[in-house]
Amino acid sequence: MNKHNIQLDHKGRLRHFLTIEGLKRELLTDILDTAESFTSVTERTVKKVPLLRGKTIVNLFFEASTRTRTTFELAAKRLSADVLNINASISATTKGETLLDTLHNLEAMHCDMFVIRHPNSGAAHFIAQHAAPHVSIINAGDGSHAHPTQAMLDMFTIRRHKGAFHKLCVAIVGDVLHSRVARSQIHALSTLGVREIRVIAPRTLVPAAAETLGVHVYHDLREGLRDVDVVIMLRLQYERMRGASLPSEHEYYQLFGLTEDKLALARPDAIIMHPGPINRGVEIDSAVADGPRSVILQQVAHGTAVRMAIMSRAMQHEGAASAGEAPS
Amino acid sequence: MNTAPSDIDALLNGMSARLAALLAERGVSEPVMVGIHTGGVWVAQRLHELLELTSPLGELDISFYRDDFTRIGVNPQVRPSRIPLDIEGRHIILVDDVLYTGRTIRAALNELFDYGRPASVILVVLAERNGRELPIQADVAGRHIDLPPHRHIKLQGPSPLELKTGEAP
Numbered sequence: 001m002n003k004h005n006i007q008l009d010h011k012g013r014l015r016h017f018l019t020i021e022g023l024k025r026e027l028l029t030d031i032l033d034t035a036e037s038f039t040s041v042t043e044r045t046v047k048k049v050p051l052l053r054g055k056t057i058v059n060l061f062f063e064a065s066t067r068t069r070t071t072f073e074l075a076a077k078r079l080s081a082d083v084l085n086i087n088a089s090i091s092a093t094t095k096g097e098t099l100l101d102t103l104h105n106l107e108a109m110h111c112d113m114f115v116i117r118h119p120n121s122g123a124a125h126f127i128a129q130h131a132a133p134h135v136s137i138i139n140a141g142d143g144s145h146a147h148p149t150q151a152m153l154d155m156f157t158i159r160r161h162k163g164a165f166h167k168l169c170v171a172i173v174g175d176v177l178h179s180r181v182a183r184s185q186i187h188a189l190s191t192l193g194v195r196e197i198r199v200i201a202p203r204t205l206v207p208a209a210a211e212t213l214g215v216h217v218y219h220d221l222r223e224g225l226r227d228v229d230v231v232i233m234l235r236l237q238y239e240r241m242r243g244a245s246l247p248s249e250h251e252y253y254q255l256f257g258l259t260e261d262k263l264a265l266a267r268p269d270a271i272i273m274h275p276g277p278i279n280r281g282v283e284i285d286s287a288v289a290d291g292p293r294s295v296i297l298q299q300v301a302h303g304t305a306v307r308m309a310i311m312s313r314a315m316q317h318e319g320a321a322s323a324g325e326a327p328s
Numbered sequence: 329m330n331t332a333p334s335d336i337d338a339l340l341n342g343m344s345a346r347l348a349a350l351l352a353e354r355g356v357s358e359p360v361m362v363g364i365h366t367g368g369v370w371v372a373q374r375l376h377e378l379l380e381l382t383s384p385l386g387e388l389d390i391s392f393y394r395d396d397f398t399r400i401g402v403n404p405q406v407r408p409s410r411i412p413l414d415i416e417g418r419h420i421i422l423v424d425d426v427l428y429t430g431r432t433i434r435a436a437l438n439e440l441f442d443y444g445r446p447a448s449v450i451l452v453v454l455a456e457r458n459g460r461e462l463p464i465q466a467d468v469a470g471r472h473i474d475l476p477p478h479r480h481i482k483l484q485g486p487s488p489l490e491l492k493t494g495e496a497p
Contacts (some may be wrong), residue, residue, distance in 0.1 A: 033406075034406065034409070035408040037389070037391075037392075037407070037408050038392075039408070040408035044442060044443060045442070045443060045444065046442035046443070049392035049393065049442075050392070050393060050437075050438070051392050059455070192455075195486065214338060
């Protein structure tokens, strides 16, 4: 690859985390390994390490989110960084300030990292292109493009339960068309080398070029779930849906809702995942969501350690100023 | 300048005797031994055996506490620190392979205190060399080595253990 990846510095270290696309397997594995070490920190009495002491991290959210913003905030605080939460949808932008003005103002306040969620695809990438050399950008979801930290915590959860990726068959079920989570998951799963990725969805909710991503597309849930190791359910995204992609919620549940009897077709030790928030009785039955094979709450728990790993790795790029001596 | 495996055994025997004497002198009973990754854990395993300690051995990986983090970064192979019991009010024997600048020990003490408030901490190292940058000294050291700043000393192991000197990386 001769085109420089904006996500990496000159030594190939992580600088921004915008999308899984273009990152190497070793880097993703490093992030998962680092996250593994951080889980021990979150289980101690003092759930904090001094890695990012003195750094300021801004959560810049142009779109509502509770879970993602909270775990980013928790991750930053457990790394000893100072955190600012800015709900930009009700802030300066309503007064007409542009995205770049907002960025430059925060840079002028000597902030070191921006965690950005924005309804437009490509927003985080755009900000990264204009950010000062010492600043790192983390994409916390941009439009229907990417949500790479969610995909990494999903990979972390899969690895914890299933071990090696190369043996696994993973099914992603539901609204893939509007899902930035699904897109990032597909890139992560294929980079990490899973045996098979399946997408199971109604024809209207599959992106036109799905098969070019190396996935097998199914339009029948029962058929698609056969012998899978991991089932990832997606939320039906009412807020991104315009027009008649679906006949009705009820019919969707009949055809694509995950219930115990459909799940019986997957491998007996299959795990059920969901990025949340879940719509009970729409894409997943409560009995499955709360059942013994569901790892949905563990995904949330892993979110902090995985985000700690990504933030700490992104803060060690060349531009991040520091001084100190090697200990011995 | 290298220390061969047989000499390491002699060093460890001597250290364990001096450590036992020090513990007796201070009236310390039931100490908790904690090794610093990676070499310190190897040394601690041997001393733990020689002293026939009953409490489980703890392990610290100080990577998250280093003061040069933004310069050298996090090693993804950080092993989780394992402190298998509550150290609140306990006497700790902190073990490392080489004491040089003192920064590793500072980081280890910081991490240790995030697990609780120990009653005391004794520092034991296989080798101490010149070049301290912090006011930290070992209570028990296997041997003392004087080296010019560009030289480097490293413990190889886990079996057999061997101290090697070379050019600093």
